[in-house]
Amino acid sequence: MSRQIGRSVDPKKVSGELFTLTYGALVSQLIKDYENEDDVNKQLDKMGYNIGVRLIEDFLARSNVGRCHDFRETADVISKVGFKMFLGITPVVTNWSPAGDEFSLLLENNPLTDFVELPDGHSNLSYSNIMCGVLRGALEMVQLDVDVRFEQDQLKGDNITEIRLKFIKRLEDAVPVGED
Amino acid sequence: MASTQKTKPSVLDRPLSKGKSEINLSTFALLFSEIVQYCQNRVATVPELQNKLSEMGQHVGVKILDIILIRERGFKREVKLLNMLLFIKSNVWKSLFGKEADKLEHANDDEKTYYIIEKEPLVNKFISVPKDKSSLNCAAFTAGIIESILNGCNFPAKVTAHWHKGTTFMIKFEESVIIRDKAVEGR
Amino acid sequence: MTIFNLYIFDRNGTCLYYTEWNRRNQSGISKEEEFKLMYGMILSIKSFCSRLSPTDLKDGFLSYRTSKYKLHFYETASGLKFILNTDINAGNMRDNIQQIYSNIYVENVIKNPECKLGQQITSELFQTKLDDYIRSLPQFATKLS
Numbered sequence: 368m369s370r371q372i373g374r375s376v377d378p379k380k381v382s383g384e385l386f387t388l389t390y391g392a393l394v395s396q397l398i399k400d401y402e403n404e405d406d407v408n409k410q411l412d413k414m415g416y417n418i419g420v421r422l423i424e425d426f427l428a429r430s431n432v433g434r435c436h437d438f439r440e441t442a443d444v445i446s447k448v449g450f451k452m453f454l455g456i457t458p459v460v461t462n463w464s465p466a467g468d469e470f471s472l473l474l475e476n477n478p479l480t481d482f483v484e485l486p487d488g489h490s491n492l493s494y495s496n497i498m499c500g501v502l503r504g505a506l507e508m509v510q511l512d513v514d515v516r517f518e519q520d521q522l523k524g525d526n527i528t529e530i531r532l533k534f535i536k537r538l539e540d541a542v543p544v545g546e547d
Numbered sequence: 548m549a550s551t552q553k554t555k556p557s558v559l560d561r562p563l564s565k566g567k568s569e570i571n572l573s574t575f576a577l578l579f580s581e582i583v584q585y586c587q588n589r590v591a592t593v594p595e596l597q598n599k600l601s602e603m604g605q606h607v608g609v610k611i612l613d614i615i616l617i618r619e620r621g622f623k624r625e626v627k628l629l630n631m632l633l634f635i636k637s638n639v640w641k642s643l644f645g646k647e648a649d650k651l652e653h654a655n656d657d658e659k660t661y662y663i664i665e666k667e668p669l670v671n672k673f674i675s676v677p678k679d680k681s682s683l684n685c686a687a688f689t690a691g692i693i694e695s696i697l698n699g700c701n702f703p704a705k706v707t708a709h710w711h712k713g714t715t716f717m718i719k720f721e722e723s724v725i726i727r728d729k730a731v732e733g734r
Numbered sequence: 735m736t737i738f739n740l741y742i743f744d745r746n747g748t749c750l751y752y753t754e755w756n757r758r759n760q761s762g763i764s765k766e767e768e769f770k771l772m773y774g775m776i777l778s779i780k781s782f783c784s785r786l787s788p789t790d791l792k793d794g795f796l797s798y799r800t801s802k803y804k805l806h807f808y809e810t811a812s813g814l815k816f817i818l819n820t821d822i823n824a825g826n827m828r829d830n831i832q833q834i835y836s837n838i839y840v841e842n843v844i845k846n847p848e849c850k851l852g853q854q855i856t857s858e859l860f861q862t863k864l865d866d867y868i869r870s871l872p873q874f875a876t877k878l879s
Contacts, residue, residue, distance in 0.1 A: 381575045381669060383568030384614060385607070385643045389575070392606035393582055400589070414585060418577045420851060421844045425573045427810050428836030434811055453574040478570065482610065497578075508745075508812040573845065580847035673845035 383455075387481045394494060404491040411493070415500020423505040426452065434509070438534050439463075441511065442470050445502070445532075454478050458530070471518060474528040485522045493517050498530065510538040576673050583674070583685055593680055597687035597708070604691020612696045615642055624700050628720070628728040631702055632661055635693060643692070644669050649713070659720045663693070666713035684708040690716050735873050738803060738819040740864075742839070744852055745813025747773045751855045755868060757819075776807060776815060796828065806831060814839075824873045838863045 393414075397407045426432075430448050435441040442460045450472075451457050458472035479495045493499075499515040506513045514533040519525035586599040615638055616624060625631040636648045654660035668686045676683050686708040693716060694706040704720045739754035749769040761768050783795045797806045799822055806824075808816040808831040816831045842860040843849045849857050868874055 379572050380569040380645075381572050382643055382645065383570045384611065386570045386575050386578070388607040388610050389582070389603075390578060391610070392603045393578070393585075395606060396603060410585075414581045417584070418581050421580075422573070422577055423812050424810070424814070424835075424840050424844045425577075427812060428832075428840045432811075453571050455568070455570060478568070481568075510813075576845045580845060583847045673841065674847060676848065 383478060383481070387478060387483075390479050390497070391483065398492070404489065408491070408493045408496045411496040412500040412503075415497035415502075416504035417500075418497070419501040419504020419506075420508050422453065422501060423508040426505065438467060438470075441506075442472075442532070446472060449505070462529075462531075464533075468534040470532055472530045472532070474521075474530070477521065477528050480522055483522060490523070493520070494522050495520070495528070502530070502532065507538065512536045512538050572669075572672075575669075579670055579685075579688070580673065582688075593683045596683065600685060600687040601691035601694065601706075604688040604693075605695035606691075607688075608692035608695030609699055611639070611643065611692065612699045615639060627731060628702065628724065631697070631700060632663075632718075635696060636663060639693075639696060659722065659725055661718045661720075663716040663718065664712050664714070665689075665716070668714045671714060682710070684710055684714060686714045686716070693718065735823050735875055736821050737824070737868055737871070737874050738821070740819075740834075740868070741769065741772055741815075741817040742855070743769075743773055743776075743815040743817070745815075746852065748852060748854075749773070750853070751860075753861070753864070755874070772817065773815075776817065779807075780809075797826075808832065808835065810835060820873060827873070830871060830873075834864065834867065838867060 394407070394411070397410055398404070401407050401410065426449060430452065432444055432448055435444060446458045446460050456474065456476060456478065458474045460470055461473060462471040463469070477495060479498070483494065485492065485494060496517070499517065502515045503513060512535040514535055516531055517529070518531045519527055519529040521528045582603060583596075583600065586596055586603070590596045590599055619638060625634050632651055636651045640646060640648045648663050648665050650662070650664040652662040652664065654662065665686070668689055670685050670688055674685050690706040690708040694704060697704045697706070697718070697720075702720060702724050704718050704724065706716055706718050709715045709717060736756045738757045739752070741749060742751040744750050747770075752765065752769065763771075779795050779798075794809070795807055797804060799805075802822070804820050804822050804824055806818045806820065806827040808818075808828060814835070816835060818827055818831055820827065838860065842857055842863055843855055844851075846857055846859070849855060849860075855861075
């Protein structure tokens, strides 16, 4: 007797498990390929960046979101539109710095880490580090230079997963050589 | 060495999800695309690249097999060859891709060989292969998933992806599997 | 009515893609030279617009028309610039360019690992899809008399 699971067949969606496990396969491949876990983190960040600079186009094409007026609006859009669209979750935006140039995203459930448990000896590994790269890359494409890092991670025993974003500067459009 | 004071929650404490979670196709496509590029940078030839993708797929296959067997089959696995193939064509495909595979065929000239045919595999949807790499089929990743599921169920086989009627996954079982299956059928 | 040509520039001013349909007059300079001039002109018009209306830019510069052709401009928040030239009777092409961006560019270039960003687009899939789309438009209806 087989019970068939009833995943609706939406051509714009894929199985969350396939996604989670594929990411898992990537991380374990990287751990095999690199000796040092800091290098794994760096590689994940780099791959995330590459994804981010592409993902932003998909985001802009599909969301109809225009330019944000301030960093608070950006934070809201990242959580309510961006995360919602690409990962199906809506992190809480919180812990604003007094100057309004730094905030945190709190993730209750991280789709990258379903089925994941970090064995001992991987304390340096930032398993979901790809997300930092994605955010950095995507924001850079809309002229925002932002520093992104994990502050807390449920995989490491924290109660919540927290990503910290710090605004550095606005990037200006490049003017080609020979133009004024 | 890593002595964290915090107690890590065990994955086993959480119930197994029902497998209904879904994710935006773009997210997956971009991740997969990055994986292809990463692999490409570390190998020199198309066959090597396909092997690498297959290895990644095998990693996914082992785990998805456990999940499906526990969730849908009450831990039971198939013992007959044909049922095993149907299990892949139907259950595995549905869990992974939300649909059954398009076709399952037996080779006319070789009893060890079967084909699963998928006109447009999910992983190839956004990949247009450049002319100089025309034999590259990134569905090697999916082939790896199938291979590790077959191996995990004790049907050792080699699975490869080819451009034919869309994508054809060629499954070549080991001789022993066919002999055993005949014995099972004979009883 | 008809459509002459299309330029796609990235934020650094690299021409990612150029193609033409019913373009009857050539500029007589090399394509590289022409891309530079086109990009430079667009930048100038943009800066002109933002100086005229510094506080409320809304959509900014959208199109202009001469006695011979009409130029339609679309820029994404990520700085991609699409420039489509049509004859003077074509109406608003903004939705069409948006379609090219979201359904053709994003689907076939962005999601294709074989397409490197910031480099010329060589994907055949992209080229055929774009060509099919442009040729299917009512504005394309070619009566080359």
